[in-house]
Structure formats: C-alpha cells, structure tokens
C-alpha cells in the first residue's frame with residue numbers, strides 16, 4: 001500500500017502521528033502535479049500563482065493547486081477528442097472489459113482510496129469506504145450497459161477544495177487500459193470551469209454544484225448550444241406522520257441530515273413532524289445527535305469529521321446565528337468544535353445542530369445550508385404539510401415516514417421532488433436515476449436513463465429500391 005502511495009509525500013518522520021491503517025491525519029503532503037492528461041500527471045504550463053489546499057481534518061496545507069489556463073484546457077480537450085476517436089471504434093465488449101478492470105483496481109485499492117478521500121474531503125473513513133464502493137458499483141453497472149453502446153471521453157474539473165482523488169481515478173482508468181486521455185483531470189476554479197464550458201470541442205457539460213453556479217454554467221453552455229446536465233442544490237423536506245415508527249423516523253432524520261457533515265445535496269433538512277409526536281421526536285433526535293462521535297475522520301469510530309473548509313464552516317455557523325436571531329431555538333450543537341487531539345486543533349469541526357421552533361419563512365428553512373443543521377417544523381394536517389413541503393424553488397429529494405401505505409403513496413405522488421423516499425432516506429443505488437425537479441437541476445445521473453443524456457440519436461435511412469420522385 002505504501003508503494004502505491006508513492007506520489008503522496010509523507011512529512012518528515014519526526015512529525016508523523018500514530019498511523020491509522022496506513023495514513024494518519026496531518027501526515028500527508030502532496031507534491032506531485034494534480035492535472036492528468038495524455039497518460040500522465042502534469043503541472044500547469046505557465047508558472048501560475050499556486051493556491052494552498054488545506055486538509056479539512058487538521059487545517060494543514062495538503063497540496064498546492066495550479067489552476068489550468070486556456071492552453072492547458074485546450075491540450076486536455078484536444079487529447080480527449082483523440083481518445084474519443086479510439087474509444088468509439090472499440091467494440092462494446094472491449095470497452096466493458098476495461099471498465100470492469102478499473103472496477104477491480106478500485107476494489108483492490110479500496111482502503112487507500114478511501115483514506116485519501118478522507119484526507120482530501122474531511123468526511124469519516126466509514127463513509128469514504130462506502131463512497132469508494134459506490135464508485136466501483138457505478139463503473140460495474142455501466143460496464144454492463146457498455147456492451148451495446150458508443151462511449152464518451154471526459155475532461156473532469158474537480159472542486160478546487162478537493163483536488164486529490166479524481167487524479168487517482170484517472171490513473172486507474174489508464175492502468176485498466178483505457179485510451180490515453182479518455183478520462184482527464186484539469187484543476188482550477190471558476191476560470192478553468194468556464195474555459196471548459198466555452199471550449200468548442202466540448203460537446204456536453206455536466207455540472208454538480210450550487211444553483212447560482214449552475215445558472216452560470218447553463219448560460220455559458222448556451223453560447224455553444226451545448227446540452228447540460230445540472231445536479232444542483234436542495235432544501236428537501238422530510239415528513240414524519242403521527243403513525244410513523246418513531247425509532248425509524250429518528251434514524252431516518254439523522255441519515256437525512258448528518259452524512260458528510262451535512263454536505264449532501266439531497267439532505268432532508270426541513271424535517272416536518274406531526275405536532276402530536278413532536279416532543280418525543282425532538283427528545284430522541286437531540287439525544288442521538290449529541291452522541292455523534294466527532295473527531296479524527298480517519299478513525300473507525302468517528303461518525304462526523306470536518307467540514308470542507310474554514311470559510312464554509314464560518315458560513316454554516318453564521319446560518320445558525322441567523323436562525324437564532326430569527327427566533328429558532330438551538331436544541332443542540334451549532335458550535336465550533338475543537339478536538340482534544342492537538343494535531344486536529346486547526347481542523348474545521350462543528351457540533352451537529354438541531355433547530356427547534358422553526359417557521360417556514362426563516363432563512364434556515366428557506367436556504368440550503370450544506371452543513372450539519374437540521375431544522376424541525378411542526379404540522380397538523382397532510383394537506384397543509386404537502387403545501388409547505390412543496391413551497392420551495394428546489395426539488396431534489398423528499399421523504400415520508402408513515403405506516404399507512406396509502407398515505408405514503410398519496411404523499412409521494414404530490415411531492416415535487418426527483419427522488420422520494422418512503423420510510424427511509426438518502427438511499428442512492430446506482431441502478432436508480434437521481435436528479436432534481438425545479439431549480440435542483442436538469443437531467444439524471446445513475447440508472448439506464450442517464451445514457452440518453454450522454455448520447456446523440458442518429459437516424460439513418462437506407463433506400464433499397466428506387467427513389468419515388470414527385471418531379
């Protein structure tokens with residue numbers, strides 16, 4: 001494993017903390033370039049201003065980001081175009097074999113990739129392992145479909161806050177035998193992103209991020225009349241009826257709010273609870289929220305790691321302050337958290353928060369916070385809660401807890417959201433399409449339908465007889 005981690009340089013031995021299954025928080029410093037095209041890692045061609053990238057768990061510098069400029073983006077796109085030529089001439093079976101090989105490599109390097117993801121992103125190792133599994137399953141699923149279809153090449157720009165693991169994926173595809181530059185990585189922020197959107201050889205733009213940025217992406221893509229897939233933000237409702245299994249409803253509410261420190265687009269952050277069960281629900285949900293183990297995300301027993309950056313942590317905490325000013329009650333959490341381990345003191349931690357006495361018009365109920373903050377609201381009737389649940393510009397996901405099957409289906413039929421969950425939340429198997437209604441996006445990821453968003457239909461007429469001319 002350490003050999004595989006060769007490119008990631010460890011700090012001097014004296015600074016090494018006890019190793020947790022190979023890596024420990026604060027022990028990694030990456031010196032190798034993070035762009036990848038034409039078969040290898042590359043530095044940006046100009047000596048540009050390097051930006052610091054911080055490890056969320058410790059606040060230490062993890063690596064430096066060299067944003068790609070127009071020349072780099074052009075090279076990467078041209079190389080991807082060449083790769084498309086090779087890939088699309090291969091048989092479906094050959095493409096599927098390469099994808100399956102990539103999935104095997106991911107499986108064999110699961111722990112190493114998961115650890116780098118934790119170091120890059122700050123989420124707990126338990127979640128990161130599941131993420132690696134879902135990446136593998138996704139590739140396996142589409143390998144199954146690849147047998148009969150044409151393939152694409154892709155130039156991927158990760159978030160400048162988490163640049164590390166996408167390059168590992170690029171290396172894995174190369175190792176699996178994919179044509180050079182089939183999957184390339186260019187690093188950078190909005191300028192690099194807009195260069196990609198405007199590049200004449202980019203045929204399709206797929207974007208995951210916030211609604212305001214998604215709007216800009218769509219505008220840019222429209223200049224070249226390019227199709228877009230947009231996976232944007234949410235403010236999803238979770239409806240808990242009086243006849244729910246309370247234990248499962250509480251579990252569902254926690255899963256709907258606190259995975260990845262609340263940085264999950266589909267989170268059910270507006271939790272509507274029937275007024276008759278509100279006190280029991282709040283007591284249980286607060287008790288369990290307070291028990292969530294916060295700390296070193298590389299430790300197995302940690303359930304909540306660090307938020308992705310200091311500015312983002314500040315933003316989430318300011319949402320909690322704003323909620324207090326607008327009359328919500330902080331039932332637990334919502335404070336910066338400083339772990340006892342000295343190496344984690346500079347990390348971006350907070351205690352998960354439950355807000356009570358929330359009202360529909362409050363900022364915490366209307367705006368996406370993208371942090372571990374659950375807003376709880378009470379309701380009386382099904383009709384009322386449906387109207388309030390749908391009263392949002394977004395529509396990514398929604399959930400309902402009830403023992404009444406008829407009610408469950410009636411409610412889901414009326415919820416305006418792309419993914420609806422009955423008696424569970426945040427389940428996203430790769431076979432099932434995922435995407436939003438309203439301003440939460442355009443198009444779908446996962447499932448067979450996604451193929452349509454990444455394919456062109458071509459109709460070919462072949463005349464076997466004579467042309468029947470009117471002239």
Ligand SMILES: NC(=O)C1=CN([C@@H]2O[C@H](COP(=O)(O)OP(=O)(O)OC[C@H]3O[C@@H](n4cnc5c(N)ncnc54)[C@H](O)[C@@H]3O)[C@@H](O)[C@H]2O)C=CC1
Pocket residue numbers: 157158159160188189190191192193194208209210211212213214216217230231232233234264265266368370396440441
């Ligand atoms: N629907 C979905 O599947 C998912 C949606 N999200 C959403 O993403 C958001 C959080 O992610 P962030 O990275 O903070 O979003 P963001 O919108 O700030 O940034 C996303 C990406 O866009 C790039 N970018 C920013 N401005 C740009 C511009 N003018 N032109 C081109 N590129 C630009 C950034 O460099 C980054 O890579 C939340 O709203 C969340 O709900 C997150 C995960 C999944």
